[in-house]
Amino acid sequence: MVRIQHAFCDLDDTHLHFMAGHRPAIAFLAKEVGQKFANAFDATYQVLHLGGQAQDGDWSMVPGGQEAYEQLRKKLQLTKIGSRSFPWSRELAALHAAQVVDMQLHPREAVEIAAKYWAILSSNITLYPDALRFLGRLKAEGVQNHISTGSDSSLRWAENGWVYDPKLAKKIKMFRVRVLDEFGFSPASVTTGDPIDKPDKAFYEQVMLNACIETDLTTIDPATCITVGDSFRGDVAMPMQCLGIPQGYWLQRGQPRRQLTENIHLIGSLDEIPLE
Numbered sequence: 077m078v079r080i081q082h083a084f085c086d087l088d089d090t091h092l093h094f095m096a097g098h099r100p101a102i103a104f105l106a107k108e109v110g111q112k113f114a115n116a117f118d119a120t121y122q123v124l125h126l127g128g129q130a131q132d133g134d135w136s137m138v139p140g141g142q143e144a145y146e147q148l149r150k151k152l153q154l155t156k157i158g159s160r161s162f163p164w165s166r167e168l169a170a171l172h173a174a175q176v177v178d179m180q181l182h183p184r185e186a187v188e189i190a191a192k193y194w195a196i197l198s199s200n201i202t203l204y205p206d207a208l209r210f211l212g213r214l215k216a217e218g219v220q221n222h223i224s225t226g227s228d229s230s231l232r233w234a235e236n237g238w239v240y241d242p243k244l245a246k247k248i249k250m251f252r253v254r255v256l257d258e259f260g261f262s263p264a265s266v267t268t269g270d271p272i273d274k275p276d277k278a279f280y281e282q283v284m285l286n287a288c289i290e291t292d293l294t295t296i297d298p299a300t301c302i303t304v305g306d307s308f309r310g311d312v313a314m315p316m317q318c319l320g321i322p323q324g325y326w327l328q329r330g331q332p333r334r335q336l337t338e339n340i341h342l343i344g345s346l347d348e349i350p351l352e
């Protein structure tokens with residue numbers, strides 16, 4: 077059997093306990109902007125987040141089901157810059173929430189709200205206990221950890237409308253990656269979905285290129301890699317297909333482990349990934 081040398085891992089909900097940061101950020105918005113607004117902002121996020129996961133199967137967890145998810149995405153996709161849409165933009169979520177509760181909100185205020193949301197979230201987010209153990213095992217086994225994480229779709233407002241600046245968006249996202257540093261686990265490379273995002277093939281090619289650059293290798297044999305994350309398509313199926321990685325682990329915390337295909341395993345905890 078080939079020894080595993082590289083792990084391509086998702087960040088949010090794989091390493092990081094996203095809700096541990098999201099909840100205090102929502103509580104802050106309730107205090108600063110109002111409870112109704114905070115509820116609508118939270119609901120916008122929940123439908124998008126759970127809807128994104130439901131595409132892997134079950135829609136019963138999504139408030140309003142598939143219809144609510146499709147409608148919301150359609151609404152937010154009205155704000156397109158070039159061919160790109162920004163479903164994860166908290167700036168757009170703030171505008172949408174204001175509309176739902178019939179509150180006047182200038183896009184500039186939406187930008188301020190989003191900035192505060194991310195600041196509170198980033199300072200409260202934590203590592204899952206199994207992620208902490210997994211990072212320790214990667215280190216002990218000499219397996220390089222490469223983070224591949226989607227864009228936060230951060231936008232800013234200019235005179236003429238919304239502007240997407242990939243460098244700024246990446247900078248905001250990197251605050252969250254630094255949580256790993258705080259625990260002493262600096263990843264070998266980090267790829268964020270700015271400007272090209274999951275599940276675009278070019279995103280995964282960039283992940284591999286960044287992995288080579290950061291580890292000073294001309295090539296990495298995909299047979300020595302695994303891919304890990306909580307999104308079946310974005311973190312497992314697509315990187316396996318695009319990079320030729322033979323082993324994928326789809327993380328669904330709390331679920332019993334089962335083998336989905338010859339090469340894809342559903343795991344309930346990162347502890348279940350064999351590295352030796």
Ligand SMILES: [Mg+2]
Nearest residue numbers: 086088089306
């Ligand atoms: Mg994730």
